[in-house]
Amino acid sequence: MSGAARPELPPLVVVMGVSGSGKTTIGTLVAHELGVEFTDGDSLHPLENVEKMAAGTPLEDGDRWPWLEIVGRTLHEYGERREGLVVACSALKRSYRERIRSQAPSALFLHLDGTLKVLTRRIEGRSGHFMPATLLQSQIETLEPLTQEEGGYVLDIDQPVPDMVREAVTRLRALSAAQS
Template structure:
């Protein structure tokens, strides 16, 4: 088996992007391919944040900081235990990603990138999710794309799910510390 086809013990990955980019679906598939647990970061939000978003109100930084700390702590614990983990988390701003890295310095990001039109169509097609389509513009306004000096890669979502997962897993296993653009 080639050296890059195995997953390092304690691998910590954040699958990031705006709402409807596929963070939960792709994150779960990446976790399966890596053989590590998956956690949807939405499940780590306090109830007050969920209620705020469900009411059509965007979160502010005061709402996000405690949640981001929990995301980082959860990743760090998985790294210390050796199990590793993939967490789906929007991580839209560099400062948010840094808060996660402050708690989990070995984490890598997979930024799922797509156009607003593709993402709006995906949101409209979803049911039972607390993020309404009306908040997509606020997410794009907040988004600071993964920078070249941040650990991880950017994956274009305008390809098959299998190709998205394969590209992400290849980058994670390679342990790339620079952004790879398509």
């Protein structure tokens, strides 16, 4: 049947940003609204990385490459099954996002962006997490903000969560439809 519209594929999304930006909260809610699964990218780390972090040793880029490929491969596998997926992953550097997209070219990025003041307030309000301000500053300095040509959307986190989710879902659906 010519002219028939192709069914819209569920999006593959990486919710990115520094600690305290709301990756898990927003990612979970966005996944629910999109009707797809959510996973925390930290759960995809190879055993060697988990052991290194447990020992208090920071990861270097060489440690991150295999993990980022797993994140990308996981997204790709969901896409191959015509299922969507939302993954929370800091993806602070453009090279990290490129590594993910080398495995999952259609992945969209949702960059949760906020000022140091907003991020600090959020981190101080969390329970069950320990995030020193020095580490947050380090992440902010490492962050290479998402650019328009990378395929995604930058979302201001200084707004109520329901508004953030509504805006994110609207933008992601539009970006996903444009890819189809």
